[in-house]
Amino acid sequence: MRPPTTTAPLRQHLWRRSSSSSSSPSSLLLLRQPVRQTTRQHRLFSSATTRRYHQLPALTPPKRPSLLPTPTSTIITLSRTPHHRTLFIQTEPTPNPDALKFIPGLPVLPENASSIEYTSGRQTTNSPLARSLFQLDGVTSVFYGPDFITVTKAPDSLWHLLKPEVFALITEYLNNGAPVVQGEILENEDTKAQEGDSEVVSMIKELLDTRIRPAIQEDGGDIEYRGFTEAGHVLLKLRGACRTCDSSTVTLKNGIESMLMHYIEEVKGVTQVLDQEEEIAQREFERFEANLAKLKGNTASP
Known part of the structure; x- marks a missing residue:
């Protein structure tokens, strides 16, 4: 049997002793020494590797690209x-x-x-x-x-x-990036506190500005305060989507009027205010409907 090709004297010595008397206690002792030495070196290497591993910075996994399409x-x-x-x-x-x-x-x-x-x-x-x-x-x-x-x-x-x-x-x-309106833009002054406002008018303006106006703007419109009459009626003008809405009367009566009358006892009702052009258009529309109803009445079969 040929000895293993190695340059370590200790391994050559162990090979010669194991080939002569492999069952002797001394040979077993010598055979176990490299194992214990190797195990100790492995433990040292493992502990050193562990220390070096814990000194490395934490790596974060790359983010996965989103699979949802972009609404361009x-x-x-x-x-x-x-x-x-x-x-x-x-x-x-x-x-x-x-x-x-x-x-x-x-x-x-x-x-x-x-x-x-x-x-x-x-x-x-x-x-x-x-x-x-x-x-x-x-x-x-x-x-x-x-x-x-x-x-x-x-x-x-x-x-x-x-x-x-x-x-x-x-x-x-x-x-x-240009502004939608060029020139000076007026501030919202219809519900701004003015000198000479009574306590009732101040409460109406505060309620319109904090409660009613945000709700109207959610529907794509706005309101404009036009005054408070001695009879207890609040004059308002609807703007935006609420101006030409079929349910504008319902919005005034069931929404704005109910809230104002609930919180302020002096309020007796809400009246919608129209501009001059809107009043003319409304009169023409009412006249057209009256003529149409008269025409239908004349042509209707008995």
């Missing part, structure tokens, strides 16, 4: 600030089926500014965005709220045809 049709990148930000424009329905609320996710008007409403293209001299929206066939009014834009269409127009064009104009204009 509703995301634009604004360059209004040095750092680019992603803008999500959402649309919400309103109680008025002819009005749609667009929420860009950023302030539309400055803080404490009064809401602005355009009911015709002639009024859009200070708003290029509203002027562009009125050029679309079917748009009848544009309303700017604190953080939303409400667009109202004609009853014979269809939203699935008009909505993509309105959405494209709003996103394109907001992408430029």
Whole structure:
């Protein structure tokens, strides 16, 4: 039997002793010595490796890419600030089926500014965005709220045809970073405390500003305080989506009037105020309905 090819004298000596008397206690003792030595070295190596392992910095696993598709049709990148930000424009329905609320996710008007409403293209001299929206066939009014834009269409127009064009104009204009209204913007002063206000008027203004106005703005509209009469009636003007809504009377009576009368005993009712143009349009509409009813009565079969 040939000895193993090695350069360690200890291993050669162990091989010679084990080949002569493998069952002797001395040979077994010598055979066990390298095992104990190797085990001790292994333990030392393991403890050193453990210490080195605990000194390494913690590794964080890489983030898995999202598998959800990105809605590119509703995301634009604004360059209004040095750092680019992603803008999500959402649309919400309103109680008025002819009005749609667009929420860009950023302030539309400055803080404490009064809401602005355009009911015709002639009024859009200070708003290029509203002027562009009125050029679309079917748009009848544009309303700017604190953080939303409400667009109202004609009853014979269809939203699935008009909505993509309105959405494209709003996103394109907001992408430029220019304000929606050029020039001076009036502050919201209708519910602001004034000198000479009675205690009842102060309570009405506070209630309108803290409770009623936020609820009306959720529906894409706004209210404007016009005064308090001696008979106990609060004069209000509905704006935005609530102005042309069929349920505007229900909103005034069941919503605003009930809350004001519940908290303030001096309030006896709420009256809606119309501008001169709106009064003329309403009279013409009532006259048209009367003539139509008369015509139907003459042609009706007995």
